[in-house]
Amino acid sequence: MDNPLSLRIEAFTRLSREDKAALNQLAARSVREIDARRDIIREGEPPRYVRLILDGWACRYKMLPDARRQIVSLFLPGDFCDLNVYILKEMDHNIGALTRVRFSEIGREAMDAVTTTHPRITQALWWHELVAMAVQREWTLNVGQRTAIERIAHLFVELFLRLKAVGLTRRDSCDFPMTQTDIAEATGLTAVHVNRTLQQLRRDGLIQLERKELTILDLDRLKDVAMFNPNYLHLNREGRHLDAND
Amino acid sequence: MDNPLSLRIEAFTRLSREDKAALNQLAARSVREIDARRDIIREGEPPRYVRLILDGWACRYKMLPDARRQIVSLFLPGDFCDLNVYILKEMDHNIGALTRVRFSEIGREAMDAVTTTHPRITQALWWHELVAMAVQREWTLNVGQRTAIERIAHLFVELFLRLKAVGLTRRDSCDFPMTQTDIAEATGLTAVHVNRTLQQLRRDGLIQLERKELTILDLDRLKDVAMFNPNYLHLNREGRHLDAND
DNA sequence: CGGGTAATTGACCCGGGTCAACAGCAGTGG
DNA sequence: CCACTGCTGTTGACCCGGGTCAATTACCCG
Numbered sequence: 179m180d181n182p183l184s185l186r187i188e189a190f191t192r193l194s195r196e197d198k199a200a201l202n203q204l205a206a207r208s209v210r211e212i213d214a215r216r217d218i219i220r221e222g223e224p225p226r227y228v229r230l231i232l233d234g235w236a237c238r239y240k241m242l243p244d245a246r247r248q249i250v251s252l253f254l255p256g257d258f259c260d261l262n263v264y265i266l267k268e269m270d271h272n273i274g275a276l277t278r279v280r281f282s283e284i285g286r287e288a289m290d291a292v293t294t295t296h297p298r299i300t301q302a303l304w305w306h307e308l309v310a311m312a313v314q315r316e317w318t319l320n321v322g323q324r325t326a327i328e329r330i331a332h333l334f335v336e337l338f339l340r341l342k343a344v345g346l347t348r349r350d351s352c353d354f355p356m357t358q359t360d361i362a363e364a365t366g367l368t369a370v371h372v373n374r375t376l377q378q379l380r381r382d383g384l385i386q387l388e389r390k391e392l393t394i395l396d397l398d399r400l401k402d403v404a405m406f407n408p409n410y411l412h413l414n415r416e417g418r419h420l421d422a423n424d
Numbered sequence: 425m426d427n428p429l430s431l432r433i434e435a436f437t438r439l440s441r442e443d444k445a446a447l448n449q450l451a452a453r454s455v456r457e458i459d460a461r462r463d464i465i466r467e468g469e470p471p472r473y474v475r476l477i478l479d480g481w482a483c484r485y486k487m488l489p490d491a492r493r494q495i496v497s498l499f500l501p502g503d504f505c506d507l508n509v510y511i512l513k514e515m516d517h518n519i520g521a522l523t524r525v526r527f528s529e530i531g532r533e534a535m536d537a538v539t540t541t542h543p544r545i546t547q548a549l550w551w552h553e554l555v556a557m558a559v560q561r562e563w564t565l566n567v568g569q570r571t572a573i574e575r576i577a578h579l580f581v582e583l584f585l586r587l588k589a590v591g592l593t594r595r596d597s598c599d600f601p602m603t604q605t606d607i608a609e610a611t612g613l614t615a616v617h618v619n620r621t622l623q624q625l626r627r628d629g630l631i632q633l634e635r636k637e638l639t640i641l642d643l644d645r646l647k648d649v650a651m652f653n654p655n656y657l658h659l660n661r662e663g664r665h666l667d668a669n670d
Numbered sequence: 671c672g673g674g675t676a677a678t679t680g681a682c683c684c685g686g687g688t689c690a691a692c693a694g695c696a697g698t699g700g
Numbered sequence: 701c702c703a704c705t706g707c708t709g710t711t712g713a714c715c716c717g718g719g720t721c722a723a724t725t726a727c728c729c730g
């Protein structure tokens with residue numbers, strides 16, 4: 179019954195059974211699947227749908243004319259891509275699949291229908307959007323001020339906590355499908371330097387990363403290294419005053 | 425009649441006379457003023473109002489425990505700070521005044537009242553929010569991938585275009601109240617290096633910057649240096665199909 | 671077993687940081 | 701009117717984190 183989607187939303191406020199049903203129905207209507215390394219939508223295209231990641235990892239990225247590339251955000255299961263994007267004429271960035279991704283495409287009408295009839299969901303979606311903005315700000319801080327080891331440590335902690343929130347961690351480890359090149363593009367470093375920095379994190383006994391699985395050996399120390407402040411994730415059920423009670 | 429606020433919104437869709445009146449009334453209700461270098465709201469505090477910049481420049485910034493500081497966004501006249509923030513329990517960043525700032529504080533009820541009765545404004549506010557997110561992404565790209573000269577050039581072009589959109593430029597120049605330290609904190613560089621890079625931009629005949637006034641001597645070349653793509657500002661009246669016609 | 675992608679290593683280099691001194695200038699108060 | 705103070709901008713000398721280039725090596729998958 180509890181999937182990443184409802185877990186994600188309920189990190190803000192508890193939904194009623196009826197809310198959950200409406201949400202799951204919304205998510206189930208039009209499901210698509212795409213291979214790893216393929217683009218879901220490209221810069222310049224008109225955004226027609228809100229997308230919801232059901233399974234797999236995706237990313238938003240931007241490119242410079244000379245092919246420098248920056249991953250500006252990551253989408254994990256339960257994440258929506260841009261509520262209300264269809265207000266804009268064209269995409270100013272790309273969304274690409276890092277792994278094989280299952281996602282649902284939600285049209286404007288379906289979205290509007292749910293939000294007008296389910297105020298609690300509407301509030302939760304607003305919360306989701308505000309959190310997405312907060313994460314984007316934290317990433318700006320990350321690439322702007324942190325050193326290589328701090329950036330990567332920060333990325334690991336953030337992703338671990340986000341995955342945990344949607345039930346996708348096992349004790350102290352989780353899937354971690356990003357390549358070192360992906361990590362480089364998300365942190366504004368080069369792949370070579372990411373490699374060396376990962377070795378340092380391993381040497382320091384902070385993490386283990388092999389076969390696309392990340393194990394965090396010492397979360398507290400890793401947080402310290404990253405100067406991680408979890409406040410920007412707003413995961414403390416901040417909308418609990420809106421909780422449904424059925 | 426046309427102030428930065430309505431100019432800003434009408435970069436998306438033309439408002440009716442009544443829309444404008446409602447908007448201006450909203451903006452006029454509770455106006456405050458604050459000195460340069462003071463904080464408008466601090467990390468940890470509960471956000472109670474949506475704020476609208478009427479006059480002056482403000483910024484959002486985040487700090488690391490060791491006092492490294494990153495300006496993650498800038499607010500110019502006509503900009504709203506975070507629609508619907510009051511959904512969150514506490515601020516995860518600070519908002520500070522770069523100059524003396526006049527702004528209005530809009531409570532939740534006033535905001536809700538306007539949006540429920542003025543769908544065109546609601547759409548426009550959504551557009552505003554989506555653009556703010558797009559700008560944040562571009563800033564992540566900026567600090568993540570661009571070199572020093574590219575970053576600063578990009579900042580100048582962005583701010584010039586944003587100021588132009590709200591009628592605050594004169595031909596090829598505009599006020600530019602940021603110090604070199606401010607520029608450094610916005611671009612993830614040091615003040616020393618900003619100083620040297622500014623000298624290079626001057627030597628190259630791209631800009632003039634003195635006495636808090638910026639003059640752009642060659643906008644096309646500056647855009648080239650910055651690899652500036654204006655699409656993320658979404659300033660092309662993308663909501664013109666919603667235009668009012670009175 | 672072969673081919674392609676991802677990870678690793680070494681040698682070298684450079685953009686931008688650091689530190690420290692100093693100059694310019696605006697505001698403030700006597 | 702000037703002296704003082706503090707912020708902002710400027711400069712020089714030096715250094716280092718991280719980039720570049722290029723070659724291997726490991727791994728994955730059909």
